[in-house]
Amino acid sequence: MLRLDDLQVFVRTAEVGSLSAAARLLDISPAVASAGLKRLEQQLQARLFARSTRSLRLTAEGEAFLVHARQALQSLEAGRQQLAGSKSTISGPLQLSVPSDFGRNTLLPWLDTFMHNHPQVQLRLLLGDRVTDLFREPVDIALRYGEPEDSSLVALPVAAGNRRVLCAAPAYLQAHGEPRQISELREHNCLIYMLGGRAYERWRFHTADGEHSLQVAGDRLSDDADVVRRWALAGAGVVYKSWLDVAGDVQAGRLKILLPHVLGEPTPLNLICAHREQLSKPVHLLREFVQARCTELLAQAPWGR
Known part of the structure; x- marks a missing residue:
């Protein structure tokens, strides 16, 4: 050589x-x-x-x-x-992995605007809730809730103040009533989704008395968070989701916030990549763009009112 x-x-x-x-x-x-x-x-x-x-x-x-x-x-x-x-011009391919629900129902129209503003960018979007292997798969960056388990990954905050919220469709509440305290969730059909390969069925909350944890149960479970959201919209049960995922549904009246005095579990949204060299100018601009819109949604969150 x-x-x-x-x-x-x-x-x-x-x-x-x-x-x-x-x-x-x-x-x-x-x-x-x-x-x-x-x-x-x-x-x-x-x-x-x-x-x-x-x-x-x-x-x-x-x-x-x-x-x-x-x-x-x-x-x-x-x-x-x-x-x-x-790294200095806004052009070329941008390969992005995002959670299914946030990607389809919140991020997708934002990306349309971003692409309109930067027409030389070629977007490759992967939707899914499993943890993406950034070292093996054809992905530059990922948006993920929570801190990455792999400490070698680079994580930059996008929506650090995001939390989960309890909600259900008006039709479900009309048929089954509205819970008035956390313990009453045991009497309701709770819609479960997979988190980190396991069923997320122990829901945690914060009140003036401290942290509370409750084992919930329901007749439906999915590894796709968007499916769980659709079940909630159809009136199938109570869901405990990221505010960023359901903000549009709440504002449109399709879902109603339950126990608004209870603080949901922190669910920060981060931009994750394998190496800092991948933080090109398009990536930084996309992060700033998404961060600004997440900030607008967080300003309307029930715990901030």
Whole structure:
């Protein structure tokens, strides 16, 4: 494998006609430059320069190889500039994984606006509630509730103040009544979804008396949070969901907040990626864009009134 620094020594020496001058330009010692040139000739099994005590000139083989060496260095520089440019311009592919409910019912129209403002971005959107393997799957960033279990991942806050809320459809409440305290949830059909591969059936709340935990039960469970939301809209039971997921339904009257005096469990929304190098300008702009709209929804949350 040819070394990049050896190619640079060769090209600079050919351009200035002096190995010592090339070494000064590359900020290395003449001995290092000489070793690099010798190593390159050995790998190519060709003599690139004809040397004398007073001159250094390219051989025929050296002149032929110089064309390819320059092209290789130019191609690498073009690639570097393209990567640098992708971090400063708003263009190129943006691969994003988001939770199913938040993605379909809250984020999707926001993304339409973002794409309209930045038409050179190509969005690739993956919807799902399972934890995405950011090191293996074709995803640049993910929006996820809660802190990542893998401490090596980079997590930036998008909606740190988000919480879960209890709610149900008016039709369900008309048929089954409205709970007046946390313990009465045992008498209601609670809609369960999977969280981290397990059924999220122990609901936690905060009141003036401290933290409360309740084991709930119901006749429906799904690994897709959007399905659980749709069951709630259909009047099938009580749901305990992120405010960001159901804010639109509450504002439209399709769902009603229950026990508004009770503070739901914190559910921060974070932008997650495998490496900080993935935090390009489009990613930062998307985060700021989503963060601003989440802030607007959080200002209307029941615990902030």
